[in-house]
Amino acid sequence: xxxxxxxxxxxxxxxxxxxxxxxxxxxxxxxxxxxxxxxxxxxxxxxxxxxxxxxxxxxxxxxxxxxxxxxxxxxxxxxxxxxxxxxxxxxxxxxxxxxxxxxxxxxxxxxxxxxxxxxxxxxxxxxxxxxxxxxxxxxxxxxxxxxxxxxxxxxxxxxxxxxxxxxxxxxxxxxxxxxxxxxxxxxxxxxxxxxxxxxxxxxxxxxxxxxxxxxxxxxxxxxxxxxxxxxxxxxxxxxxxxxxxxxxxxxxx
Amino acid sequence: xxxxxxxxxxxxxxxxxxxxxxxxxxxxxxxxxxxxxxxxxxxxxxxxxxxxxxxxxxxxxxxxxxxxxxxxxxxxxxxxxxxxxxxxxxxxxxxxxxxxxxxxxxxxxxxxxxxxxxxxxxxxxxxxxxxxxxxxxxxxxxxxxxxxxxxxxxxxxxxxxxxxxxxxxxxxxxxxxxxxxxxxxxxxxxxxxxxxxxxxxxxxxxxxxxxxxxxxxxxxxxxxxxxxxxxxxxxxxxxxxxxxxxxxxxxxx
Numbered sequence: 001x002x003x004x005x006x007x008x009x010x011x012x013x014x015x016x017x018x019x020x021x022x023x024x025x026x027x028x029x030x031x032x033x034x035x036x037x038x039x040x041x042x043x044x045x046x047x048x049x050x051x052x053x054x055x056x057x058x059x060x061x062x063x064x065x066x067x068x069x070x071x072x073x074x075x076x077x078x079x080x081x082x083x084x085x086x087x088x089x090x091x092x093x094x095x096x097x098x099x100x101x102x103x104x105x106x107x108x109x110x111x112x113x114x115x116x117x118x119x120x121x122x123x124x125x126x127x128x129x130x131x132x133x134x135x136x137x138x139x140x141x142x143x144x145x146x147x148x149x150x151x152x153x154x155x156x157x158x159x160x161x162x163x164x165x166x167x168x169x170x171x172x173x174x175x176x177x178x179x180x181x182x183x184x185x186x187x188x189x190x191x192x193x194x195x196x197x198x199x200x201x202x203x204x205x206x207x208x209x210x211x212x213x214x215x216x217x218x219x220x221x222x223x224x225x226x227x228x229x230x231x232x233x234x235x236x237x238x239x240x241x242x243x244x245x246x247x248x249x250x251x252x253x
Numbered sequence: 254x255x256x257x258x259x260x261x262x263x264x265x266x267x268x269x270x271x272x273x274x275x276x277x278x279x280x281x282x283x284x285x286x287x288x289x290x291x292x293x294x295x296x297x298x299x300x301x302x303x304x305x306x307x308x309x310x311x312x313x314x315x316x317x318x319x320x321x322x323x324x325x326x327x328x329x330x331x332x333x334x335x336x337x338x339x340x341x342x343x344x345x346x347x348x349x350x351x352x353x354x355x356x357x358x359x360x361x362x363x364x365x366x367x368x369x370x371x372x373x374x375x376x377x378x379x380x381x382x383x384x385x386x387x388x389x390x391x392x393x394x395x396x397x398x399x400x401x402x403x404x405x406x407x408x409x410x411x412x413x414x415x416x417x418x419x420x421x422x423x424x425x426x427x428x429x430x431x432x433x434x435x436x437x438x439x440x441x442x443x444x445x446x447x448x449x450x451x452x453x454x455x456x457x458x459x460x461x462x463x464x465x466x467x468x469x470x471x472x473x474x475x476x477x478x479x480x481x482x483x484x485x486x487x488x489x490x491x492x493x494x495x496x497x498x499x500x501x502x503x504x505x506x
Contacts, residue, residue, distance in 0.1 A: 013454075013456060014456070014458055014472075015278070015279075015282070015295070016282055016291075016292045016293065016294075016295065017282060017283075017286055017292070018279050018280075018281075018282030018283030018284075018285075018286055018292075019427075019458075019472070019505065020279075020458070021276065021279045022275075022278070022279075023274065025268070025275070025297070026268075026271050026273075026274045026275075027271075028271075029268070029269055029270060029271030030270075030271030031271075032271075033270055033271055038269075039269045039270070039271075040269065041269075041296065041298055041299075042268070042269065042296070042297040043294065043295070043296045043297070044278070044294065044295040044296070045294055046293060046294075047456070073436060073437070073457065073459060074436060074437035074440040075436050075437075075439070075440045075443055075444070075457040076440065076443060076444035076455075077447075077455065077456045078457075114437065114438075114440065114441060115441060116437050116440030116441050116444070117437045117440075119440075120437075134461075151459055151460065151461060153461050174270070174272075183326060183327060183328050184326070184327035184328075184367060184369050184370045185367075187327040187328045187329065187367070187369030187370075187372075188367060188368060188369050190328055190329060191328070191329035191369070194329050194330075201266075202329070202330065203266060203267070203300070203330045204326065204328040204330055204331075205267055205272075205273070206326060206404055208387075208404060208406050219267075219272070252272065
């Protein structure tokens, strides 16, 4: 069973200050999951060259795929491309195709192709650009590192271009059963079930409802469908034997 | 200038699979920021003992304060307390006060105080409980490590109990000026301004509006109010000299 792993580095002072609610992580997590790639870690770090270099080196050596978001715009605080170049020991060079695309793009808009805008065509030597149909300034891939924009709309467009090129592994199937029965009623029986099926992931996720009640979703995960259904049957029995109701009961996306 | 740093560890398989949108990070980031504590890193990791132990050890040695969310419920997959105990080299023991509170709480509700529920009174030896007015099961503090629930409502209640006990440092003031002028028009002038004021953080945050336009928010950060206002004046001049409009112009929370 070949598990393919990924790490995500969110380069984001604005997330760490609480100014911005990150939504990219969930979008990327879902897309990778659907592609049979397991997001194993998501790390939000400051816009600081040495911090970026350290994280990128560590992630690149640890995970099959590394994704970054943020810091590839035209302003002085956009230091991601230069930081990645330093991390992979390559000079930061202008990608000629990206330069030409950007030049034409601004020309069509009758806008000056300033030095700041030219900067957006720079990437580590040997990198290949990731197209950006929204605002043209590309991301790039260097070996297993995929560098994307932080603006959600642009990130999504880049991710759509990246996904078909990724090699997925075994894909986990997730089955979720939600009940209003509190998870502490079910805990002992679920623990036994987990011992009976050590290779299957059985998780319990409590939630408060708006009306002040609680629900628990029991999530069963494994790559073999038959095994997931077998364990889901037993989870259902645990809940109903305990007198709990079933609010929803199906495979999760 | 004494900067107080914090690291946040989100223990969350459900975040990494994309099932759940994390909102705790922003709540914690804002609260710490207001308390003069700088969230320096936020790391989302899997519900895996060895991964938790490694992150907690690293964070505890690196940051003034460490916060964790998630994994302190009654079920078998709630492994945070045991993992933290391992990280700090202490046995996992029952906190007698928490045990009594939980026992009384379930008694009042005429519910059995099961072994699974009793587990929620366990914490590393030497830890002190963090009260949970929502559902009674406590978090805990061990040295500089603050362990909180993952359910947002409970996390917030715990955080409210923690905040008055934290020692803040110098608090950064943030001033934000938002314009519809694209950031690449302003990039060169802002870069010069940054060189002129190397100690002041000047960031540019582009955003796409729902109507398809773009805005840029230029954020000026420093702990001295006069200096922030001085640089904000210059940022405003950069924007208006360039023909840009001003959509908003004020200190940020």
